[in-house]
Amino acid sequence: MATKETFDEHYLQEHGDMIGFSVGAPGPSTMKGCREIVIQSTNLAMRDPKREHLIFQYGPQQGDPDFRRELAAFLSKEYDDHVESDNLMVTAGATHGLHVVASTLFGEGMPVFVEDPTFFLAFKILGSDLGKTIIPVPTGENGVDLNRLEKLFEENRKKAGDKSTWKSPFWTMLYTMTVYSNPKGICSSSEHCRNLVELARKYDVLVFAEDVYNMFHFGEGKAPPRLLTYDKSDNPDYIGCVLSNGTFSKIFAPGIRLGWVEGNKSLVDILASSYMSNTAGSYNHYTSVVMGAAIQLGLLSAHLDRISSIYKTRMGLMCDALNKYLPSGCTFHRPQGGFFVWVVMPKTIDAQALQKIAIEKFRVVFIDGESTSVTGSYRNCIRLSISFSDTNQIEEGVQRLVKSMQAYMDSSEHQAVQ
Amino acid sequence: MATKETFDEHYLQEHGDMIGFSVGAPGPSTMKGCREIVIQSTNLAMRDPKREHLIFQYGPQQGDPDFRRELAAFLSKEYDDHVESDNLMVTAGATHGLHVVASTLFGEGMPVFVEDPTFFLAFKILGSDLGKTIIPVPTGENGVDLNRLEKLFEENRKKAGDKSTWKSPFWTMLYTMTVYSNPKGICSSSEHCRNLVELARKYDVLVFAEDVYNMFHFGEGKAPPRLLTYDKSDNPDYIGCVLSNGTFSKIFAPGIRLGWVEGNKSLVDILASSYMSNTAGSYNHYTSVVMGAAIQLGLLSAHLDRISSIYKTRMGLMCDALNKYLPSGCTFHRPQGGFFVWVVMPKTIDAQALQKIAIEKFRVVFIDGESTSVTGSYRNCIRLSISFSDTNQIEEGVQRLVKSMQAYMDSSEHQAVQ
Numbered sequence: 001m002a003t004k005e006t007f008d009e010h011y012l013q014e015h016g017d018m019i020g021f022s023v024g025a026p027g028p029s030t031m032k033g034c035r036e037i038v039i040q041s042t043n044l045a046m047r048d049p050k051r052e053h054l055i056f057q058y059g060p061q062q063g064d065p066d067f068r069r070e071l072a073a074f075l076s077k078e079y080d081d082h083v084e085s086d087n088l089m090v091t092a093g094a095t096h097g098l099h100v101v102a103s104t105l106f107g108e109g110m111p112v113f114v115e116d117p118t119f120f121l122a123f124k125i126l127g128s129d130l131g132k133t134i135i136p137v138p139t140g141e142n143g144v145d146l147n148r149l150e151k152l153f154e155e156n157r158k159k160a161g162d163k164s165t166w167k168s169p170f171w172t173m174l175y176t177m178t179v180y181s182n183p184k185g186i187c188s189s190s191e192h193c194r195n196l197v198e199l200a201r202k203y204d205v206l207v208f209a210e211d212v213y214n215m216f217h218f219g220e221g222k223a224p225p226r227l228l229t230y231d232k233s234d235n236p237d238y239i240g241c242v243l244s245n246g247t248f249s250k251i252f253a254p255g256i257r258l259g260w261v262e263g264n265k266s267l268v269d270i271l272a273s274s275y276m277s278n279t280a281g282s283y284n285h286y287t288s289v290v291m292g293a294a295i296q297l298g299l300l301s302a303h304l305d306r307i308s309s310i311y312k313t314r315m316g317l318m319c320d321a322l323n324k325y326l327p328s329g330c331t332f333h334r335p336q337g338g339f340f341v342w343v344v345m346p347k348t349i350d351a352q353a354l355q356k357i358a359i360e361k362f363r364v365v366f367i368d369g370e371s372t373s374v375t376g377s378y379r380n381c382i383r384l385s386i387s388f389s390d391t392n393q394i395e396e397g398v399q400r401l402v403k404s405m406q407a408y409m410d411s412s413e414h415q416a417v418q
Numbered sequence: 419m420a421t422k423e424t425f426d427e428h429y430l431q432e433h434g435d436m437i438g439f440s441v442g443a444p445g446p447s448t449m450k451g452c453r454e455i456v457i458q459s460t461n462l463a464m465r466d467p468k469r470e471h472l473i474f475q476y477g478p479q480q481g482d483p484d485f486r487r488e489l490a491a492f493l494s495k496e497y498d499d500h501v502e503s504d505n506l507m508v509t510a511g512a513t514h515g516l517h518v519v520a521s522t523l524f525g526e527g528m529p530v531f532v533e534d535p536t537f538f539l540a541f542k543i544l545g546s547d548l549g550k551t552i553i554p555v556p557t558g559e560n561g562v563d564l565n566r567l568e569k570l571f572e573e574n575r576k577k578a579g580d581k582s583t584w585k586s587p588f589w590t591m592l593y594t595m596t597v598y599s600n601p602k603g604i605c606s607s608s609e610h611c612r613n614l615v616e617l618a619r620k621y622d623v624l625v626f627a628e629d630v631y632n633m634f635h636f637g638e639g640k641a642p643p644r645l646l647t648y649d650k651s652d653n654p655d656y657i658g659c660v661l662s663n664g665t666f667s668k669i670f671a672p673g674i675r676l677g678w679v680e681g682n683k684s685l686v687d688i689l690a691s692s693y694m695s696n697t698a699g700s701y702n703h704y705t706s707v708v709m710g711a712a713i714q715l716g717l718l719s720a721h722l723d724r725i726s727s728i729y730k731t732r733m734g735l736m737c738d739a740l741n742k743y744l745p746s747g748c749t750f751h752r753p754q755g756g757f758f759v760w761v762v763m764p765k766t767i768d769a770q771a772l773q774k775i776a777i778e779k780f781r782v783v784f785i786d787g788e789s790t791s792v793t794g795s796y797r798n799c800i801r802l803s804i805s806f807s808d809t810n811q812i813e814e815g816v817q818r819l820v821k822s823m824q825a826y827m828d829s830s831e832h833q834a835v836q
Binding site for chain 2: 025049096109158276284286
């Protein structure tokens with residue numbers, strides 16, 4: 001979720017008065033400490049000269065075994081679920097994981113089902129960059145609409161031909177988020193997840209689950225399990241129908257460009273045996289060795305605890321301020337975790353027009369709903385992120401947002417549609 | 419050019435008696451020093467706490483400007499040609515560069531022209547992984563056969579439809595190496611390069627030039643310029659038709675997963691403005707910052723000088739030993755640089771059968787010609803790499819190879835085809 005403008009040093013200097021609710025990336029204050037962690041981890045990773053030729057060589061295609069063991073232990077604790085190191089494959093970040101899966105398992109033009117609304121760049125990567133045919137699926141309060149999804153599978157399955165023409169065991173994939181979704185900030189129920197997996201098994205569909213915000217759980221009790229938990233099987237030959245896409249970008253730092261996909265062993269084996277993987281070796285070997293050391297030293301857990309507590313505070317401040325200041329007719333759901341709050345405004349408000357006023361006059365920026373929708377819906381909605389701006393800017397940012405709404409509602413543009 | 423087996427620690431322990439002429443990767447002795455370089459470079463890169471939020475954030479889409487400046491200066495010196503930092507985009511290695519270019523500029527099923535023979539994994543990545551239609555082009559002693567290439571462009575151009583249906587300014591690409599090619603180890607002449615660029619301009623073809631061995635120049639005088647040198651224009655709007663694909667894998671270490679593409683500014687802009695690039699930011703930001711420091715400290719140049727001198731010695735030893743021991747009927751061309759020697763054996767010798775004997779009985783491994791050919795040609799050829807095995811193993815390796823040939827020629831299998 002970078003843009004050239006957002007993270008350019010020049011931009012940060014020039015636009016220092018802007019409060020940023022748009023990007024789902026850590027800001028300077030939640031990246032504090034990364035430098036020290038990397039220094040300590042590098043020292044540990046580089047300690048043994050005998051490992052030099054292994055650290056600097058092409059790594060094993062699935063990723064360094066020591067790193068995968070460390071990551072599996074870390075994830076098992078964070079997810080409160082058993083994660084096998086053999087079920088993990090290293091990627092160069094979540095975007096790269098999506099790129100690898102979409103381009104090696106599926107042909108161009110094959111359909112990809114995406115939630116409506118969804119992560120505003122995902123459907124553009126899949127559609128514009130990678131040439132897939134995008135099919136939107138409506139979402140409700142519990143995630144993707146399963147009845148509609150089944151009908152769409154039925155309708156499109158016939159066009160996919162017989163299995164012999166597929167590049168993988170699947171004719172299509174569903175791009176989804178069942179835990180602290182982007183942009184709505186919601187979690188799907190256990191029952192919903194079970195039904196979704198059943199549907200995917202029935203129709204030979206791969207479910208690509210973005211599990212990038214799962215570790216930011218702010219509510220009582222445990223965080224909801226990732227979708228993959230519902231795709232386990234006692235049959236060792238079961239290939240699975242869910243891939244969990246993870247990244248260090250949110251729990252540590254985007255610049256490290258390190259991620260992983262997790263799936264049943266035989267599905268991960270397919271990905272790790274592509275020719276691309278054969279040529280590249282581990283997709284980001286050196287940074288995986290460094291981050292393996294960070295996990296081993298307990299530094300990643302400590303960092304995650306620190307930033308998660310900051311995000312929890314910010315989410316509380318954001319929701320409290322929205323409750324306090326939002327004009328009547330605006331609603332939102334208080335998320336139990338993740339980075340995003342989804343605000344639904346009255347139908348007469350156009351979020352893109354609002355955004356213009358908000359940026360130019362009130363110096364606050366967010367993502368408009370229309371950008372998150374393949375169908376161009378949700379024009380009256382906005383996505384607010386708590387990750388980038390400092391804690392002491394949250395309430396001020398919401399006040400600026402509300403002032404923007406008032407200025408917009410008083411404008412001739414809005415008066416005309418009333 | 420990794421394989422799970424080759425670089426697995428277990429494999430290295432188990433197969434320590436094998437002499438490796440197969441992989442085009444540095445071996446333990448030419449990765450010596452990488453550890454120390456990374457330690458010093460990390461210390462420099464991490465010195466300024468004020469840069470923490472820039473190093474660990476999503477980097478700018480085209481790559482860190484400081485790194486690109488350092489890289490441009492380094493390349494300008496190495497290539498003895500002016501390289502603009504604005505013409506460089508960071509990738510996560512050469513494989514990733516190919517993946518990004520092939521999947522964002524071209525649709526699946528679009529034709530890709532590849533040399534016959536070529537890098538043995540390239541056409542499998544493009545064909546099997548990415549679903550392109552592979553069209554082989556014969557090569558001569560000067561590189562790709564230009565007459566044949568023009569005929570193939572003519573024949574296939576019509577099928578590509580009109581420009582409005584293309585994803586990029588090009589309907590196809592040619593995957594090529596004009597400097598120290600893989601597997602033949604040859605360089606194309608200036609005249610050949612000029613004609614190739616002219617052909618590409620005439621037919622709206624992107625030439626994807628793998629420039630990964632160029633800096634290993636062992637002959638007298640200067641190394642031949644990369645193909646991109648012939649695609650320069652005084653017109654700032656000229657988009658270009660050549661992309662140069664570079665990597666730190668050969669000049670430093672594969673595990674660092676860092677590379678670059680270089681092209682005319684407006685072509686690089688297209689790549690850096692994809693949605694994928696928008697999401698990922700710089701494709702390998704942290705490692706680029708570390709390697710930028712290595713260049714700044716002069717450590718990369720010193721390392722490259724050291725390993726280049728080793729490879730030059732090895733290439734001399736390899737060619738001298740081949741001259742001395744190869745049986746009559748075998749020929750090879752003495753390369754002026756790069757990693758590979760291409761040996762042509764008598765037509766009666768099948769390199770795959772030879773390889774079996776060589777590995778099992780004589781403990782030497784190489785790449786058979788058939789694997790490098792889309793058309794399954796070159797069955798009597800082998801590619802020998804000087805990069806992996808130690809200098810003191812080169813002559814012994816050639817002797818083992820020749821013993822394998824003798825054993826093969828004495829075998830009933832070979833007698834039968836005589």
